[in-house]
Amino acid sequence: MNALLRVEQVSKHFGTRENGVTAVDRVSFGVAQGEFVSVIGPSGCGKSTLFHMIGGLVAATEGRIDVEGDAIRAPHPAIGMVFQEESCFPWRNVVDNVAFPLELQGMARAERHERARHFIDMVGLHGFERNQPSELSGGMRQRVSIARTLASQPRILLMDEPFAALDEQTRLLLGDKVLQIQQELSQTTLLITHSITEAVQLSDRILVMSFRPGRIKREIVVDLPRPRTSDAVVSPAFGAYVADIWNDLRQEATLGLAAADRRRTSAA
């Protein structure tokens, strides 16, 4: 496959060799131009660690990540990141948040505001340009962050559980927005998530990660027709994918819970 982003045998250890955790263990995959790939796995399996390594914010212990052969050692201009945590600048209103990357490029105020408005409309926040982040809901703030990243026009959109804090309905509707955006921009996207429905709804391909050490356990090609909407959620084919992935994830999630229980009892 002719991959735009390539992750090869990437591992990350935290702590010393004797006394530490392997958060990510020899992970390899590629993402082709225009493709939408999801990485799914239980909480604590190393998804955010992988996200930070691809974003160039954290160095991999082993392995290689590259964009068209250009190895990532620091944040790469081709990659735009949307973080798991709330990341709007609270001192900027919506339009100035979204225009932030354009401001860095030195674009004039009127022009960057116009460009920003385009992306604000795209994430469905028309009319909120002048609002402060504190006046928006959590889901709206996440959309501001997505619009800000889109405004930097990255070749690869990298998102870490952008909707994790939201309820299932909002999540499905925002999923529709992401689908629309992806269609409009044919945006190459790598989405990190722990929601099975979100992964099936959005992806061309899903990579299932195992719980500690975080490995890629399985790859699933989602062969549902596009364009998709959240309506597809009720189709039998959709249900079959969800059930199939849940079977895999159940074991891993159980391992994760058991590990959490052990930590609790040993702490007590």
Added chain:
Amino acid sequence: MRFAAPLSGIMVLLALGGLLQFAIQMDFISVYVLPLPSDILASLPRLVAEEGVLGRFATTAGETLAAGLLALLVGLPMGLLLHRSLRMRAAFEPWVAALAAAPLILAYPLFLVLFGRSPATIVVIGFISALPPVVLKTIEGFAATRRVLLNVGRSLRLTPGQEFRKILFPAAIPQIFVGLRLALVFGLINVVGVEFLINLGGLGQLINDLAERYDLPGTWGGILCVVLVSIAFFTVLDGCERWLRRRA
């Protein structure tokens, strides 16, 4: 509705004044402890006409402002430096905190020797007492900047200068202004205190004079003027903070 809160604050103040007035008139409180609030207010025109209170107000405010500005000019870079270097922070932060607790004003004879009986002595003592809150709150503000905001900056490949101007500084503005407010309070207390002690310029000297003349309403009127200085500073600072936040 914007004025509802300040208005109710003023009402409470007036009510308290009225209560005191009543208590003193009924002799629950001796006039030799506290003069009548009405007499204190009545003394103000006299202070303006005979004691040059407006000029003294300007002197004290100016000295405090100079102390505060120096504290800002020195404290902000110092805070940034201590924030940037873990080792320096570990080495110096406790000393800055200790300085904040030191009753510096008692060392005024030392400063008199160094700077003479001049406004310089007053400004320097004000500056040194105003410095610790600026440094400590600046460090606190920078350190409390959420990691994810810095990561947004890193992923967009900001230069160190851009990171400071666009993320670190705006994120720390609320804390820095808390530090400045404290700095002006500490600075003002020390400025007035030294004016009082060395009998030089400003409202402190006036309060000293009036107290020695047993002019109690005038003394309290002078103290009221000191409070007005601090209210003036707080109002200006609020405006500055709002302006800076909008521009960040």
